[in-house]
Amino acid sequence: MSFDLLAKIEQLNKIGIALSAQRDTTELLEKILCSAKELTHAEGGLLYLTTQQDSLSFNVIQNDSLNIKLGGTQKEKISFSAIPIKLKNGEQNLSSVVAFAANCGKTVNIKDIYTSQKFDFKAVMAFDKSTNYRTQSMLTIPLKGIDGECLGVLQLINAKEKGNVIPFSTEAESLARSLASQASIALSNKKLVDEHKILFESFSKLIADTIDKKSPHTGAHCQRVPIITMMLAKKAAAMETGIFANFTFSENDFFELETAAWLHDCGKLTTPEHIMDKATKLQTVFDRIALIETRLNLKAYEEVVKRNNIPEESVTECRETYQAAYKRLQQINMGGESLSDEDANYIKVLGSQSYVDLNGQTAPLLSEDEIDNLSIQRGTLNEAERTKIQEHALVSINMLNQLPFPKELQRVSEYAGGHHEQMDGKGYPNGLTREELSIPARMMGIADIFEALSSGDRPYKDAKTLSESLKILGHLKEEGHIDPDLFNLFIEEKIYLDYAEQYLKEYQLDEIIHANIPGYEGK
Numbered sequence: 001m002s003f004d005l006l007a008k009i010e011q012l013n014k015i016g017i018a019l020s021a022q023r024d025t026t027e028l029l030e031k032i033l034c035s036a037k038e039l040t041h042a043e044g045g046l047l048y049l050t051t052q053q054d055s056l057s058f059n060v061i062q063n064d065s066l067n068i069k070l071g072g073t074q075k076e077k078i079s080f081s082a083i084p085i086k087l088k089n090g091e092q093n094l095s096s097v098v099a100f101a102a103n104c105g106k107t108v109n110i111k112d113i114y115t116s117q118k119f120d121f122k123a124v125m126a127f128d129k130s131t132n133y134r135t136q137s138m139l140t141i142p143l144k145g146i147d148g149e150c151l152g153v154l155q156l157i158n159a160k161e162k163g164n165v166i167p168f169s170t171e172a173e174s175l176a177r178s179l180a181s182q183a184s185i186a187l188s189n190k191k192l193v194d195e196h197k198i199l200f201e202s203f204s205k206l207i208a209d210t211i212d213k214k215s216p217h218t219g220a221h222c223q224r225v226p227i228i229t230m231m232l233a234k235k236a237a238a239m240e241t242g243i244f245a246n247f248t249f250s251e252n253d254f255f256e257l258e259t260a261a262w263l264h265d266c267g268k269l270t271t272p273e274h275i276m277d278k279a280t281k282l283q284t285v286f287d288r289i290a291l292i293e294t295r296l297n298l299k300a301y302e303e304v305v306k307r308n309n310i311p312e313e314s315v316t317e318c319r320e321t322y323q324a325a326y327k328r329l330q331q332i333n334m335g336g337e338s339l340s341d342e343d344a345n346y347i348k349v350l351g352s353q354s355y356v357d358l359n360g361q362t363a364p365l366l367s368e369d370e371i372d373n374l375s376i377q378r379g380t381l382n383e384a385e386r387t388k389i390q391e392h393a394l395v396s397i398n399m400l401n402q403l404p405f406p407k408e409l410q411r412v413s414e415y416a417g418g419h420h421e422q423m424d425g426k427g428y429p430n431g432l433t434r435e436e437l438s439i440p441a442r443m444m445g446i447a448d449i450f451e452a453l454s455s456g457d458r459p460y461k462d463a464k465t466l467s468e469s470l471k472i473l474g475h476l477k478e479e480g481h482i483d484p485d486l487f488n489l490f491i492e493e494k495i496y497l498d499y500a501e502q503y504l505k506e507y508q509l510d511e512i513i514h515a516n517i518p519g520y521e522g523k
Contacts, residue, residue, distance in 0.1 A: 025190055030072035032183040033060045040172040044157035048098055050150050055082035056098055095120040101142045102150045108140040111167040139168040141180045145188040154180050204262040211268050215276040226261035228447035231495050233257055243485050252408045257440045260415035267395030275389050280333045281373045281380045289333050295365055296322040299355040335380035347374045393420045394429035419444040424480030442483040456505045465510045466500050474518030492522040
């Protein structure tokens, strides 16, 4: 065996190692063509990929003499139409040399295309004429996957020796076929990884969509939290100065975080629907405010009866008093950011009163359970219900911990499970502090809160304006709930606005003055 051949084999081995290590498909395809040209001393080459439409698309084109570099990692893309593998009548396309190689799985080595009678080279000859070039020797090799399917075709143009064009030798063909085999394995592996990645991503989105559809009261929360999370992550990773100058994220890191964002609420699959759908404080199977309305009407009637022979205007006044009471309770029942002291006292006053029911029995105007629920300080959930719904975070962690994530997705559970933790350690489910939480987990915390605040698709509440949402978010920062640095980045880089312009309703987009946002410490 000659020294030159040994060197070629060693070169082939190095190329094989490089191909197997390449994760980016675009760079991988370009590497295959460049390596094949180098091994065979070819002047030019083309790499085609099989499409789902049963054709061969131009993926990379290179020609050293013409200084052509198209496709692959190059900015200039290829405009040539794909070559059909099968004709319109369903028969195999055997007139095109690349289609022949794909259909028959055979290597074609042509000394001079201008003297070849087997294939149609009109397009190549027209290209030669337009560029004053001369295509002569051509080596066309199918790239076959593990299961025998054609992944694409490698085509090399004009082998050269001492500046002259020569036919591709048997040795060059053997080396090129060996490279094509290694390239096929690398492409098959990459294709398999990509397909599994797409499948898992689709499965993650399916779970998120299922949770959103489980209850209209969550709107599109699970679909929008990933959007805000990734906006924050990309902006932080792009910072060249400041606190996040050293924050770096690879493509795999972004995929890992986005996966966690899609799955962050997967534990809600086990949350009872009557709790998820609790739109008012008194809602159970139905909204019990209707029962209280009946009691208030009876109370009004009772007062009218007690005041026998009273003027009609007094009767009207009595009814209006209890109608006003009902309207005020209706408003309290809707929940909100906080319950005022006046409303809390009003509930106690009404709770101390009684009425006579239709059976003539005296009963409390408000039951103890109704008083407890109406007295909820924030939102519509009582403590027992809040505890139950908070369990979803721990359930999410337990569910995700059962999945055999590959190495590049090992932190999905940690990111997803930390979106309800607070910087002061008063969050749930594990009471972690800022120092115990990763930056991506803290990002998800902000995304989760901001989406819930600004959402305009919840049937139980009016959409807040952008300034209202940011004001509440700022107060949460001051209270130690969210990361201060990420909050400042969120405001300073106007991430909130990028999101709002795409996903909020037009009437929510009011004027934002950074100086008026509580807790903001930016420029």
